[in-house]
């Protein structure tokens with residue numbers, strides 16, 4: 001079968017690899033009908049050290065179950081399923097607490113040698129705990145929005161939950177990528193009164209406004225902090241969604257939080273230390289977040305997608321087949337595309 005393999009920064013291509021097959025009795029094999037290129041795939045695309053076997057890429061998918069192991073109970077051959085970016089057993093203490101990304105058996109697709117979703121098929125460990133069967137056909141018109149439940153919509157929602165967004169809150173979203181845009185959707189959905197999007201790409205800002213952003217801040221650094229204070233009555237935002245992961249964006253996120261406010265971090269941190277420790281301390285600002293337990297959120301978000309109340313699939317502004325994947329990486333790295341959907 002064909003799959004996307006990255007060998008070093010900038011070197012991503014389609015290769016023939018052994019067919020995905022069952023290994024454990026709790027596995028499923030899923031034929032991928034839709035996948036995505038993620039903003040987080042751009043980090044290795046920019047900096048990956050050379051690797052001879054390479055890394056199979058992609059962690060977001062919808063597909064059709066082709067085969068299941070003997071112990072799989074809740075999904076069956078022929079089911080259309082959404083696959084969260086992390087696999088989880090669904091039975092441990094953390095899965096029961098809704099923190100599937102801390103599962104004692106957790107693993108991440110397209111990472112550390114685990115097979116990736118930008119491929120014709122992939123093996124899914126702990127199929128019962130990981131996959132979620134969808135009540136739609138494999139070519140349903142809602143596919144793009146359903147696909148975002150595997151990562152970006154659940155991740156934007158997680159940022160909003162951790163940042164304690166709720167009715168009447170003033171919210172700021174740092175980052176206008178697909179996750180930031182989904183963060184705007186999540187903030188509006190949770191009842192935010194004001195939603196400030198921080199970014200500078202015109203097309204993304206326009207989409208953010210359609211999703212519910214009330215204000216735009218295109219400045220950076222200290223100027224951005226000043227601008228958000230002006231827009232929030234002088235005190236800053238109650239809830240800040242950090243959807244980038246760089247030192248500067250984190251510093252800005254803490255800088256624009258109101259005393260007693262909360263910052264929800266979902267951008268994958270690119271640095272070992274976190275800046276702005278002192279402003280966070282003196283402002284009594286809660287700083288939290290991490291890999292979103294998107295498996296826990298599918299049930300909550302799915303009805304809004306099925307009934308058209310939210311349309312996160314609009315962040316997918318380009319579609320490619322497997323041969324188009326390398327150019328999809330380039331287009332996202334050059335900011336020509338917000339997020340690329342892959343139709344193998």
Ligand SMILES: [Zn+2]
Nearest residue numbers: 089092095103
């Ligand atoms: Zn678990």
